Amino acid sequence: MSATQGAAGAPPPASGPLQLWRGARLATCDAANTRIQAGALITRGATIEWVGEEAALPAARAYAQVHDLRGAWVTPGLIDCHTHLVFAGTRADEYAQRLRGRSYEDIARAGGGILSTVHALRAAGEQQLFDESAPRLAALVAEGVTAVEIKSGYGLTLQDEAKMLRVARQLGRAFPVTVRTTLLAAHTLPPEYRGRADEYIDTIAREWLPALTGEGLVDAVDVFCESIAFSVAQAERLFTAARTLGLPMKMHAEQLSNLGGTLLATRYGALSCDHLEYAGAAEAQAMASSGTVAVLLPVAYYCLAERRKPPLAALRAAGTAMAVATDCNPGSAPGASLLTAMSMATRLFGLTAEEALAGVTRHAARALGLAGTHGALVPGAAADFVVWNVGSTDELGYWIGLNPRRTVVRAAEIQRWPERQH
Ligand code: DI6
Numbered sequence: 001m002s003a004t005q006g007a008a009g010a011p012p013p014a015s016g017p018l019q020l021w022r023g024a025r026l027a028t029c030d031a032a033n034t035r036i037q038a039g040a041l042i043t044r045g046a047t048i049e050w051v052g053e054e055a056a057l058p059a060a061r062a063y064a065q066v067h068d069l070r071g072a073w074v075t076p077g078l079i080d081c082h083t084h085l086v087f088a089g090t091r092a093d094e095y096a097q098r099l100r101g102r103s104y105e106d107i108a109r110a111g112g113g114i115l116s117t118v119h120a121l122r123a124a125g126e127q128q129l130f131d132e133s134a135p136r137l138a139a140l141v142a143e144g145v146t147a148v149e150i151k152s153g154y155g156l157t158l159q160d161e162a163k164m165l166r167v168a169r170q171l172g173r174a175f176p177v178t179v180r181t182t183l184l185a186a187h188t189l190p191p192e193y194r195g196r197a198d199e200y201i202d203t204i205a206r207e208w209l210p211a212l213t214g215e216g217l218v219d220a221v222d223v224f225c226e227s228i229a230f231s232v233a234q235a236e237r238l239f240t241a242a243r244t245l246g247l248p249m250k251m252h253a254e255q256l257s258n259l260g261g262t263l264l265a266t267r268y269g270a271l272s273c274d275h276l277e278y279a280g281a282a283e284a285q286a287m288a289s290s291g292t293v294a295v296l297l298p299v300a301y302y303c304l305a306e307r308r309k310p311p312l313a314a315l316r317a318a319g320t321a322m323a324v325a326t327d328c329n330p331g332s333a334p335g336a337s338l339l340t341a342m343s344m345a346t347r348l349f350g351l352t353a354e355e356a357l358a359g360v361t362r363h364a365a366r367a368l369g370l371a372g373t374h375g376a377l378v379p380g381a382a383a384d385f386v387v388w389n390v391g392s393t394d395e396l397g398y399w400i401g402l403n404p405r406r407t408v409v410r411a412a413e414i415q416r417w418p419e420r421q422h
């Protein structure tokens with residue numbers, strides 16, 4: 001790769017100490033998937049200033065620090081672009097029921113499922129919620145995750161949704177990770193609105209969304225579009241409100257059936273459609289045309305023992321960007337390992353190792369509206385990267401239950417384990 005410096009439309013030059021990171025094998029995860037065997041990075045303050053062959057480094061400069069990475073592979077910080085990691089309690093009892101053959105939908109229709117977590121979350125104070133959620137975020141961060149999306153959706157009152165989102169923001173201050181929050185008040189119908197789903201959606205659209213956005217708690221809006229949740233028409237009412245506020249949109253779409261949610265979301269230019277087991281060629285094409293990322297969630301597929309897989313061939317043929325995320329939640333995806341999600345995305349869904357890596361870096365950044373600043377080692381991006389103890393990047397998503405992370409660098413600062421995390 002030829003060295004690139006700055007770019008048209010790049011953010012203003014960063015300030016702060018200049019550091020050189022040399023002796024790196026770079027998987028830049030840029031659009032061309034550039035690999036550099038003898039590479040180097042220059043960071044200024046918290047930003048990457050220069051990336052290229054070490055042999056092409058600009059003439060010696062006054063570096064505050066020089067780090068020799070001794071030939072290790074370096075990737076951008078990983079991005080988990082779909083989680084519900086703020087919650088209280090567990091649903092291990094429901095998992096045990098599912099092992100005996102009861103379906104996820106059955107449990108949900110009987111008042112369990114998401115609603116059991118809603119009861120637990122409403123009863124939990126903010127500190128308890130933080131304490132229960134922190135180990136999940138710590139597990140992700142330990143694997144090299146430097147940006148994470150956290151959804152609300154277990155409060156389902158204005159106060160309890162706000163509580164979840166505040167805890168998400170607080171986690172972002174306590175851990176070396178960028179947190180993007182998503183309002184998922186339209187996750188399921190709360191009991192107090194039984195029989196009044198349209199009214200519930202209108203309350204979110206007219207009252208909660210503007211109020212929570214005004215408090216700086218919302219980066220995007222999501223809706224679970226499904227027969228056990230909300231219809232396409234209801235999702236559209238929410239999206240109209242989001243558009244008015246200038247908020248980006250996401251959708252839990254075609255997870256358990258095909259309702260047509262993806263086609264609506266793409267008409268609204270949604271950042272992502274997530275799950276997609278019941279999507280087909282029309283959805284893949286629509287996502288490619290609107291630049292909507294297909295977020296694949298293989299841990300939920302695995303834990304729900306789903307049979308139907310996302311339409312990988314159609315997504316590839318259409319050229320749809322595919323991301324991979326944990327979906328960390330107590331019901332369908334009780335786990336906090338993005339590397340395991342990569343393994344499942346390759347083995348269960350058939351992604352290549354390269355697709356899985358792009359899915360937790362460049363494409364995941366796009367799914368969060370962070371393209372250009374995250375998910376690739378390019379000038380102008382955040383200096384968030386991971387140094388790995390691997391012989392090749394094929395080892396990411398290969399090991400199961402083994403973490404080959406050597407060092408995480410966030411905002412150009414080396415993170416120390418375990419002292420910083422607990
Ligand atoms: N789909 C999912 O897989 C999660 N939410 C959603 O809309 C599950 C959330 C849960 O069961 O608690």
Ligand code: FE
Pocket residue numbers: 082084252327329
């Ligand atoms: Fe989800």
